[in-house]
Amino acid sequence: MSEPKKLFIKTYGCQMNVYDSERMAEALGAEGYVTTEVAEEADMVLLNTCHIREKAAEKVYSDLGRLKPLKAAKPDLKIGVAGCVAQAEGGEILRRMPLVDLVVGPQSYHRLPAMAKAALRGEKPVDTEFPEEDKFDHLPDRPRAAVRPTAFLTVQEGCDKFCAFCVVPYTRGAEVSRPAARILAEARGLVEKGVREITLLGQNVNAYHGAGPADAGGGDWSLARLVRALARIDGLERIRYTTSHPNDMTDDLIAAHGEEAKLMPYLHLPVQSGSDRILKAMARKHTAADYLRLIEKIRAARPDMMMSGDFIVGFPGETEADFDATLDLIRAVGYGMAYSFKYSARPGTPAAEKAPVAADVADARLQTLQALITSQQRAAQEAMVGREVSVLFEKAGRLKGQMVGKSDYLHAVHVKTDLPAGAIARVRIVSSAPNSLAGEVAAA
Ligand code: 5AD
């Protein structure tokens, strides 16, 4: 028997890409490819790319440049570009980087095996269509070996919001929700294979509105309805979802946070800015006060909700007063965690037409904002010391006899224990380090 072909995948960007990379590995796995962690061993290298900011997109080209010697030493090596850069730039990638053999957009991954065969024949296939058929219907079932105690599950893709800064509506297309029956079946399959926590993914996940299962009367299901159905699956212990838009945070979904114990008390709810003027220019369609009222409602349903968010500094036209309003909003919310970015003009988006904020000003604002977020994050972690949380163990820690897992609040927790990956235990938090907590098992 010939050696199996080896596949190396590098994933950039968001969790959706992490999920997609796994599904691509499975699709090529059915064709006899096995994954490797070592690019030098690979017969095929796939870069699953991100287009959200200029830096992320340019990184792909520098990484491709670095593959040149490898390709020169191994002429049979096939190099593919997948993901959002592939979608945005298509065949242009082949012109800029002749060493690339195939380009595949996020909606065409089910066609990857055929494209890989074409590449082996010396063709250079490019597929950035938004096909009629659903790629999920054409991707293989997920093999046992790949499964860990936690899994991502894409339920929704694309975005109809058209925030003025964002490429997602162009790279990922219009909002599409998968039918609930398919999601429930995939979730049951994951749980049978040992998964205990599922994070539902979507660019706009709380806008989910998939077809309800026929045996449950059909109709349109909301994310709340889907979460409640998932919560009935025995063996599935934890449910999370990301990323959400404030305007799609329905009362029903908020209520589910108070009623469904399996729905974890951590919510990523980006607001981007605390200035109404900037929110308007961003086409966010809500004010800072709307957002704060929403957080109040969420915390009324689930008082211990750990909030997370995204912020953009240096959006065109942002003044010092606008920036101060963002800092005020951050102080008012108290985040457990937040991601912040310097505005990056993206070709084709409305904001890219506007004059940018000076780079040094934006840099300084980013530093100030990140310092505030870091202090809130530390405070949130410190506040855990002495408390009991539930921890789902994911893997062995760096020290002997130690396991690492995540608390309900998504903090990484190190614990000395014999419990295996996949076990959930009550853990008393004893100390807080900059990026993790340490605890002791109180009860398994
Ligand atoms: N520049 C900087 N940050 C951006 N994001 C999206 N588009 C841009 C851009 N053009 C950020 C937003 C979003 C997160 C995924 O990335 O904060 O929520």
Ligand code: SF4
């Ligand atoms: Fe990057 Fe957004 Fe595409 Fe995810 S969806 S890969 S974050 S551009």
